[in-house]
Amino acid sequence: MASRSATRLAALTVAAVCSAASTLVLTAPAHADTDPAGPVRIHDIQGSTRLSPYAGRQVADVAGIVIGVRGYGGSKGFWIQDPRPDADPATSEGVFVFTDAVPEVAVGDAVTVSGTVSEYVPGGTSSGNQSITEITRPTVAVVSGGNPVPAATTVSARSVPRAYAPEGDGTANGSVDGLRLRPGAYALDHYESLEGMNVRVSDARVVGASDPYTELWVTVKPRENSNRRGGTVYGSYDDQNTGRLQIQSLGTPADFPAADVGDTLSGTTAGPLDYSQYGGYTLVANEIGAPESGGTRRESTRPQSARELAVATYNVENLDPSDDTFAAHADAIVHHLKSPDIVSLEEIQDNNGATDDGTVAADATVGRLIDAIVAAGGPRYDWRGIDPVDKADGGEPGGNIRQAFLFNPERVSFTDRAGGDATTATGVRRVRGGAALTLSPGRVDPANPAWEDSRKPLAGEFVFRGRTVFVIANHFNSKGGDQGLAGRYQPPSRSSETQRHAQAEVVNTFAKEILSAQGDADVVALGDINDFEFSRTARILEDGGALWSAVKSLPRSERYSYVYQGNSQVLDQILVSPSVRHGGHPSYDSVHVNAEFHDQISDHDPQVLRFRP
Incomplete structure (x- = not known):
């Protein structure tokens, strides 16, 4: 896991706003001149670009249902999702709450969270990685438990666009941070619009074998530049493979499947969509499909002839x-x-x-x-x-x-x-x-x-x-x-x-x-x-x-x-x-x-x- 001492974007602290733990009604921030009318919700925090319009500011009583808890590594915290989405496909309904300690919440808890909105860059700003919108230094109130978790959004060949990413904003480095997300046009925008939300893939074929860090890669586009052994071939800078998605697990490492390229995670693999320092968009699974062998075997070449x-x-x-x-x-x-x-x-x-x-x-x-x-x-x-x-x-x-x-x-x-x-x-x-x-x-x-x-x-x-x-x-x-x-x-x-x-x-x-x-x-x-x-x-x-x-x-x-x-x-x-x-x-x-x-x-x-x- 990435160290949380890595650089954060816009991590300025604003005066605290108290939480009203007894209710799911949200309290708007004090900056009425730039804030939308009504209480602040997760999609307001996420906004329609990669950077939160609330970055560096405090928010109060942000409501959501806990969809995943991470109590290990250097990125301890939990994800919450608003069960009442807005109509804008560019705005995510999920967000990560960074606790820096094992969270005292459970999946299905309805909570309110007050804290500072931050843009955390895994690996630091010099890495060129995208940032993750988070709520940090949180005050958390559990309103109720055992609530239904918002239904997972399906990520599939149909939902992920063929085009990979928009061109950068014309600056020297070509950043996409400030561009409005177009999740129906670009794969990276599609994934970003789901950041922090509960997502699922079904019967996903493995295109990157399990590694010692309990990670693997699947594709939701099994026909995309495929080869006969089940992999996805990288053949051009101009034709990125958009169906690839990294899979990690919220379970114990011993339970992570030992999968090879060409295998399939049969059934549903679901959990919050995160962003990793080592690979980008990552489904952190609290439910992982059963591995089915694809029959991939180690190859042998033919012997050379006497004249070869x-x-x-x-x-x-x-x-x-x-x-x-x-x-x-x-x-x-x-x-x-x-x-x-x-x-x-x-x-x-x-x-x-x-x-x-x-x-x-x-x-x-x-x-x-x-x-x-x-x-x-x-x-x-x-x-x-x-x-x-x-x-x-x-x-x-x-x-x-x-x-x-x-x-x-x-x-x-x-x-x-x-x-x-x-x-x-x-x-x-x-x-x-x-x-x-x-x-x-x-x-x-x-x-x-x-x-x-x-x-x-x-x-x-x-x-x-x-x-x-x-x-x-x-x-x-x-x-x-x-x-x-x-x-x-x-x-x-x-x-x-x-x-x-x-x-x-x-x-x-x-x-x-x-x-x-x-x-x-x-x-x-x-x-x-x-x-x-x-x-x-x-x-x-x-x-x-x-x-x-x-x-x-x-x-x-x-x-x-x-x-x-x-x-x-x-x-x-x-x-x-x-x-x-x-x-x-x-x-x-x-x-x-x-x-x-x-x-x-x-x-x-x-x-x-x-x-x-």
């Missing part, structure tokens, strides 16, 4: 010797990836993981994985890598993540050219009519500012059936710092991509240097690119035809390696030079073994490319 070279990329998510996932990773590599000839591993940590004591070597980490692969019935891989400078490559502090190559020496050989280290750049030279790396393994332009606090590419030269193959392992800058899809700024800013664009230019330039020395060179650039196949990052990598993202050989509905906030999307890519694309008979597979499952061992699905050099 199989090259894979696999982000093993901060793997270090203390982890208990080595056997599971080995199983994935041997039985689901069918023991590729070359595996680019991302997020290999040093020998003592996150312990920050200057250790940078990772031989124990990689060695334990190799042993686990042998134990699983796979080949005894050899490996190559370069230790980074301590704390220079980002990632978990002390972990010193880096890329490493595994390769099967029974199928492929590695061409070693000594001298590569964390700060020395490998280059390209022409030797007997072909290209060769000056250092192998070597890092690509590691001093370039594009790699500041980020992983440097690892290049290596391999030989398969007498043919040289150049492999460049990458782990680009993460998306941290980008504005959320459901944030207050529309369209959201993607500030993190600036560094990825620079990184893509470096890798593209290096691939062009190889191709300049040997026009028909087989080049494979792969890894966790942290960006989509339709992004500008991918276009820069592909510039001039030097590389091509092979995931685009798959149908659009099958292009994904990662699931984030219910969007199945591409982050991991394998890009190839023209000789591989046009002459190598490439076969690409995104092998879904992790991202769709609640018991994932990594948040990324590995990718494998088979071709004939």
Whole structure:
């Protein structure tokens, strides 16, 4: 849960107005010049924009029925809803009352609440998240108990508009805060018009698996950009998936369903509609549908033929010797990836993981994985890598993540050219009519500012059936710092991509240097690119035809390696030079073994490319 010390918008305190606890008749605030006639009700407080017209002011005896109670985490309080709605679809009839302690109310209580109206921003104003209208510092009077809870409003494919969000207000950041809500026109406006109210979804398909924080994602639009495994594919900045909704629970964590993508929450899932720091609009369920399996199973690719070279990329998510996932990773590599000839591993940590004591070597980490692969019935891989400078490559502090190559020496050989280290750049030279790396393994332009606090590419030269193959392992800058899809700024800013664009230019330039020395060179650039196949990052990598993202050989509905906030999307890519694309008979597979499952061992699905050099 978000800390309540985070910044609040318009949290000015006005003189208190006393509560008349014995009646449901409301007392209007003292500001008669701007207040509507009659008592203040919840829809008056919520208003017709995202910001309350009463923000920073006190209100008295606001009446409602308790529809949900949250007595845990840093956001303790309860939701109330007015059972007598107004006629304006833009104004919500529910509001959250922040108590900062376990509330002494129960669902079905009729209450009056006096306090200060506040706009709370989960994650703080710098996060770009939308705010939640709340009543804070409350005085609460229970008038009666056991009242019927206002009927839940159904959120469905019919009710949620196809358009995602309005354009911002024309300011530098493009805020939607002050725009009048149009719940019949935009999905985000529709959800905002229900903020704090009792809502329900029925037979909702899971599009984001249960996570360790007892959250999952469903869609109310099962046909929206769907794939054959039950997910919702993110394929364009201009075509947002509007049916996605995060589900949390007001029950105990042990009762939260362990659901995978493609499962269904059968029946009704209902509760107050909240807004989360980590995902936007969230149904906080006091009733949750029964999980029904969708039959989603972990995939296995086919084995490579004798003439095919199989090259894979696999982000093993901060793997270090203390982890208990080595056997599971080995199983994935041997039985689901069918023991590729070359595996680019991302997020290999040093020998003592996150312990920050200057250790940078990772031989124990990689060695334990190799042993686990042998134990699983796979080949005894050899490996190559370069230790980074301590704390220079980002990632978990002390972990010193880096890329490493595994390769099967029974199928492929590695061409070693000594001298590569964390700060020395490998280059390209022409030797007997072909290209060769000056250092192998070597890092690509590691001093370039594009790699500041980020992983440097690892290049290596391999030989398969007498043919040289150049492999460049990458782990680009993460998306941290980008504005959320459901944030207050529309369209959201993607500030993190600036560094990825620079990184893509470096890798593209290096691939062009190889191709300049040997026009028909087989080049494979792969890894966790942290960006989509339709992004500008991918276009820069592909510039001039030097590389091509092979995931685009798959149908659009099958292009994904990662699931984030219910969007199945591409982050991991394998890009190839023209000789591989046009002459190598490439076969690409995104092998879904992790991202769709609640018991994932990594948040990324590995990718494998088979071709004939």
